[in-house]
Amino acid sequence: xxxxxxxxxxxIVEDERAISDLLRLYIAREGFGVxxxxxxxSALAAARTMHPVAxxxxxxxxxxxxxxxxxxxRSEGNWLPILFCTARDDEVDRxxxxxxxxxxxxxxxxxxREVVARIKSVVRRSSxxxxxxxxxxxxxxxxxxxxxxxxxxxxxxxxTATEFDLLAHLxxxxxxxxxxxxxxxxxxxxxxxxxxxxxxxHVAQVRGKLGSASPIRTVRGVGYSAEPPxxx
Ligand code: CA
Numbered sequence: 001x002x003x004x005x006x007x008x009x010x011x012i013v014e015d016e017r018a019i020s021d022l023l024r025l026y027i028a029r030e031g032f033g034v035x036x037x038x039x040x041x042s043a044l045a046a047a048r049t050m051h052p053v054a055x056x057x058x059x060x061x062x063x064x065x066x067x068x069x070x071x072x073x074r075s076e077g078n079w080l081p082i083l084f085c086t087a088r089d090d091e092v093d094r095x096x097x098x099x100x101x102x103x104x105x106x107x108x109x110x111x112x113r114e115v116v117a118r119i120k121s122v123v124r125r126s127s128x129x130x131x132x133x134x135x136x137x138x139x140x141x142x143x144x145x146x147x148x149x150x151x152x153x154x155x156x157x158x159x160t161a162t163e164f165d166l167l168a169h170l171x172x173x174x175x176x177x178x179x180x181x182x183x184x185x186x187x188x189x190x191x192x193x194x195x196x197x198x199x200x201x202h203v204a205q206v207r208g209k210l211g212s213a214s215p216i217r218t219v220r221g222v223g224y225s226a227e228p229p230x231x232x
Pocket of ligand 1: 014015016058059061
């Protein structure tokens with residue numbers, strides 16, 4: 001059963017049986033436990049009670065669609081890594097544009113191997129624990145790599161696993177400029193062929209959450225860096 005799976009449980013939310021059967025097969029083969037549900041309400045219930053390590057979430061679902069499932073979980077403070085499956089470009093825009101706290105998305109038709117690679121990547125990122133690393137502070141922003149918490153001053157800021165990893169990656173080397181391709185490879189574990197829009201969207205989300213305290217600077221024509229605040 002799933003509770004014995006050494007790599008944890010992956011929740012698959014997909015209303016097309018042929019797709020969920022295929023995903024179940026490939027994900028289980030990697031040593032994950034798998035639980036499949038076919039609608040948004042069941043997804044919410046399973047995410048709340050089963051403590052999955054990641055969720056594959058179809059956008060087009062009956063009754064409660066995938067974006068609404070994500071929104072509800074995030075509003076409850078549930079930051080489970082979510083890989084969205086989108087069928088059309090307008091769904092991609094909805095996932096990226098609404099600051100839903102998606103960790104990643106993949107467009108149908110996809111190869112099951114690619115989904116497996118993405119899931120392994122989001123799980124790896126969310127479980128990376130650097131137990132010996134001290135918290136890092138830049139200006140008012142502090143990140144604790146052990147508890148994976150970010151804060152502005154004393155106020156905690158809720159970041160998704162991906163947002164946290166992106167911020168941590170930049171803040172570990174203040175002043176170093178990373179290209180979008182580098183960030184995709186080093187934070188997401190992807191080749192840049194998937195497109196670099198993901199990076200821009202996540203940077204925008206982190207900035208939105210940190211507000212004026214955000215240390216992330218855009219280096220025109222190059223990429224991004226984390227900078228200490230300007231000396232007064
Ligand atoms: Ca669907």
